[in-house]
Amino acid sequence: MSIATTGRRGTDRLKGLLGPLGVAAGAGAAFAFVGMVDPNQPGHYPTCPFLWITGLYCPGCGTLRTMHALAHLDPVAALGLNPLAMAMIPFLLFWWGRWVLRAWQGRPRRTTLAHPAWLWGFIAIVMVYWVVRNLPFGAFLAP
Template sequence: MTLHLATAGRRTTRERLRAVLAPLGVAAATGAVFVVVGLRDPNQPGHYPTCPFLWATGLFCPGCGTLRTIHALAHGDVVAALGLNPLAVATIPFLLFWWGRWALRSWQGRPVRTKLAHPAYIWGFFVLVIAYWIVRNLPFGAFLAP
């Protein structure tokens, strides 16, 4: 009975690998996006559709320039990526942190938190995105346009 209790909390490598399948799947999908966008240049017409918001309004959305940003990052050009969509580049470290925390907690068998961050941070990011969206369409914010 003691032996059973001592091994009950331990997980095999197979169980750990099964637990990290979802984080590894997200990493594989992200890698695939970087490969595809890195190989198919969004600066060439006809490879990707136009942003629907830009097409309908003539204004840039917060995501405008993100495909070209990914293309620049896939080619190691961080300066060009920052010039296309600095908000997208700035969010990458946070996404990597959250992904790493998810993968580590999954590997360790700890419960995965359902909250990404404190609601105040999420609302603050939401306000930042809205402000970025507005400013990049104003004359003094032209440096934020892709």
């Protein structure tokens, strides 16, 4: 193996990491912004359109406040605002880490995120969460 080939592989690795690192930079910037600009204060962010139209909570309602609480190192408050968002963070970090590892190894990106059964299961969980958080016995899931 020549030095030119080794150098090219290193350059290809760095190019492959641009995507995951760009996503991390964007997510970090958004997280920092939400940490600095309090979503609990009216006027900083628009109202959830689903909540505004129907008066019901969507699965994402409370996520901005969840991220704000996490930015201020308050995971208990974050869990109370949107438990589904809190449960998703480890999965998102896992998938992002897998993407970084594949990019570093120079392996091609996968065209599927997960097996379809897992994705349908996740959609079912989101739908059940959406309905239950709007019912009287699921009020503990409301933000």
